[in-house]
Amino acid sequence: xxxxxxxxARRRPLAVAITGGIGxxxxxxLGAFARQGxxxxxxxxxxxxxxxxxxxxxxxxxERFGTRxxxxxxxxxxxxxxxxxxxDRGQLAWLEELLHPRVAxxxxxxxxxxxxxxxxxxxxxxxxxxxxxxxxxKRFDAVVAITAPRDLRARRSPVALEARERRLLPDDEKAxxxxxxxxxxxxxxxxxxxxxGVVAELTPRAA
Numbered sequence: 001x002x003x004x005x006x007x008x009a010r011r012r013p014l015a016v017a018i019t020g021g022i023g024x025x026x027x028x029x030l031g032a033f034a035r036q037g038x039x040x041x042x043x044x045x046x047x048x049x050x051x052x053x054x055x056x057x058x059x060x061x062x063e064r065f066g067t068r069x070x071x072x073x074x075x076x077x078x079x080x081x082x083x084x085x086x087x088d089r090g091q092l093a094w095l096e097e098l099l100h101p102r103v104a105x106x107x108x109x110x111x112x113x114x115x116x117x118x119x120x121x122x123x124x125x126x127x128x129x130x131x132x133x134x135x136x137x138k139r140f141d142a143v144v145a146i147t148a149p150r151d152l153r154a155r156r157s158p159v160a161l162e163a164r165e166r167r168l169l170p171d172d173e174k175a176x177x178x179x180x181x182x183x184x185x186x187x188x189x190x191x192x193x194x195x196x197g198v199v200a201e202l203t204p205r206a207a
Contacts, residue, residue, distance in 0.1 A: 012115040013039070013124040014206040015139070016198075019131035020146035021171045023153030025184040025191070026127050029146045032188075032195035033125045039114055042127040046106045047099055051076040060098055064091075100134055108139065122206035123199060132169050132177060142202060145178035147171040148185050 018033075020026045027042065034040045050057050052075060061069050061076050065084060071077040085092040107126045114124050125144075131137050148171075175181035182194045 011120055011122075011206065013111065013121050014141045014202055015111055016123060016125045016142045016144060016202065017131050017137065017140040018125060018127045018144045018146060019129060019174060019178070020184075021148070021153055021168065021174070022129075023155075024146045024148045024171070026129060026146050028184065028188070028191060029144065029182070029195065030125060030127045032192050033199070035192060036196055036199045038199060039121050039124045040126070041107055041110050041124075043103050043107070043129065044127065046103045048078075050099060050102055050106075051078060051081075054102070057098065057102070064094065096130070096134070100130075100136075104136065104139065122203045130168075132174060137177070141205075142180070143178040144198060145171075145174040145181045146184050147175055147181065148183060152185055 016033075018026050018029050020029075027044075030040050030042060058070075058076055061081065065081070069077055069080045069084070071080075081095070085095050107128075110126075111124055114120055126140075128136055131140075131143065137143055180198050182191070184191060
């Protein structure tokens with residue numbers, strides 16, 4: 001009888017990143033992959049968890065900004081932090097330097113956990129808004145860029161686009177560099193159909 005393969009020898013899921021502009025519908029696309037049965041994780045969810053649970057992150061924030069960035073329970077307040085960093089590119093760069101390595105470490109750990117399962121999934125998907133801006137595409141096997149017309153993105157976004165888009169790659173550049181690109185200006189069924197096609201194309205590559 002042959003021995004079962006070790007965890008290290010098991011198949012690693014093909015790693016896919018979703019990226020795109022503010023208000024393009026990246027989270028909707030992530031949900032569409034989940035509806036296809038694909039394991040998913042969001043960088044924004046990881047950031048929420050780091051702010052809520054990571055004592056080193058909390059200490060660094062207080063050292064940098066003072067207690068004004070804490071809420072009534074002594075936890076980092078995302079709104080208070082955003083008010084500071086989106087008005088100051090230097091402060092934003094500092095925050096990204098603090099968080100991005102930790103976020104990457106978290107989703108790489110998640111991918112390793114998936115690979116150690118007895119029956120690992122063929123594909124896993126991570127939402128990474130600043131993928132190209134931080135050089136994160138090198139960590140992934142394929143990239144899906146989600147775009148939408150600017151007026152539609154403006155209606156979807158709770159904050160003004162201008163203040164947050166100055167440092168971002170244009171949507172057309174992201175679409176050009178991605179393996180798959182989708183203009184998210186239709187129905188949820190349209191998005192689901194696109195994602196189903198991506199999954200169908202990627203799954204054989206993972207075999």
